[in-house]
Amino acid sequence: MKTNSRESHEGAKLPPGSMGWPYIGDTLQLYSQDPNSFFASKQKRYGEIFKTHILGCPCVMLASPEAAKFVLVTQAHLFKPTYPKSKERLIGPSALFFHQGDYHLRLRKLVQVSLSLDAIRNLVSDIEAIAASTTDSWVTGQVINTFREMKKYSFEVGILAVFGHLEARYREELKKNYGIVDKGYNSFPTNIPGTPYKKALLARKRLSKILSDIICERKEKRLLEKDLLGCLLNSKDEKGQVLSDEQMADNIIGVFFAAQDTTASVMTWIVKYLHDDPKLLEAVKAEQREIRKFNKENNLPLRWAHTRNMPITYKVVLESLRMASIISFTFREAVADVEYKGYLIPKGWKVMPLFRNIHHNPEFFSHPQKFDPSRFEVAPKPNTFMPFGSGVHACPGNELAKLEILIMVHHLVTKFRWEVVGSESGIQYGPFPVPQEGLPARFWRESTN
Known part of the structure; x- marks a missing residue:
C-alpha cells in the first residue's frame, strides 16, 4: 500500500458523501438528531465508507469490520488518536490516549499491569463493599437517578484501582474537583470566568495539586503497592528515567475519565434491560441466588471464582455492551495520505470507525434492535464486536x-x-447514550429468604 504522496494515489478518489454547509458541515444535523439515525442514514445512502464534515473537520466514516481493523489494528501507525485541544487540556497532555509510539507503549503496559486479571482478582471484596455502601442510600422510597448513582460507584472503584485505600479527605477533594472537570468536559470551550469550561480548568489545576500531595506522600512512605499509582511510581524506562508528577497525574485523570461515565452508562442500561424483561431478570436472579445461597451456607464472601462463573449474567453484560454501544465511534487522524479500497483518505482528515453501526448491522447480529443475550452463546465474527475498541x-x-x-x-x-x-423509552446523549433523565427508578430491599 502506498501512503507517501498524493501522486501515488492517482486513481484514488475521495469517498462518496456530502460535506454539508460551509465550515459547520453536518455538525448541526449530527447534534440535532439521534446520532445513530444520522450515521445510519448516511451509510444507507453512501455505503460503508463515506465522507462528511463535523466539528470543523473533514471526516471519513467507516462502518465495516474490515475497515475498523484496518484503521485500529493492521495500519494503526497511519492513524493517530486525536482529541480536541480543549479536552486534552482538561485531562492532561501526557495521558496515554493522546500518544503513539514508545511513550504510549510504556504507559499502556503500566496501566495494563495494574488493571490485569492478576491485579484485580484481589479487589472483589473491596468492590463489593463499595457496591453495598453505594446502594444503601437507595431504599428510602425516593426516586433516584440511576446513572448518577452508578457514576458514584464507578468513581469509587476507579479510586480503589488507582490508589488502593485512600484517605477520606483526599477522596472527597478528588471527587469534588473531578465532578467540576466532568461537568465542563463537554461544554463550550471558552475562557470566560464563570463558564463550566473555565470552572473545569480551575478544578483541573486543583486536581494536579491534590495528586501531587498524594504522590509526594506515597514516595515518602516508599510503599511497593500493586495499584496503578504504585506501578507508575516504580517505573523506569531503559535510560533509567522515572515519570514526572505531571505525567503520573495526567494518566491518573485519564483513567478516571475513561472509567467513569462509560461503565456507569452500561450499568444503567442493564438496570433498564432487566427491568424490561421479567423472564430474563428471573433467570439472572436464579443464577445469582445460587451463588449467594452457597456463600451464606459456607459463610463466604463473594469471590473471584464466582465472578468467573456467571454465564447468564455475563451474556447480559455482553449484549448490553452491544445494544447500548456506549462508545459509538472513535476519532483518529490520518498521518499520511492513505488509500483504502480505492478511496483516498487525505493526510490530516479525521477517520471514524463506527462501532455502533457495526454492532447494529443485521448481517452480523440478527434482529439487532432486539435485546437477546443468547446470541452470545456463539462467539461473534472477528471485528464485529468491539465495545472496548x-x-x-x-x-x-x-x-x-x-x-x-x-x-x-x-x-x-x-x-x-x-x-x-x-418515560420507559428515550435516549439522552451526553455524549454517551444513557436512558432518558438518567433512568429515574425506585428501589426496595428484597425480603431475604
Missing part, C-alpha cells in the same frame, strides 16, 4: 469494567427489586 488503543481497563458490572448486578438482583419511573 480494538488494537493498541483498546481500553486497558476492560476487565475491571466487566468485574465491577458483574459485582453490581449480583448485588442488585439478590438484594433489591426496582421499578423505572417516568
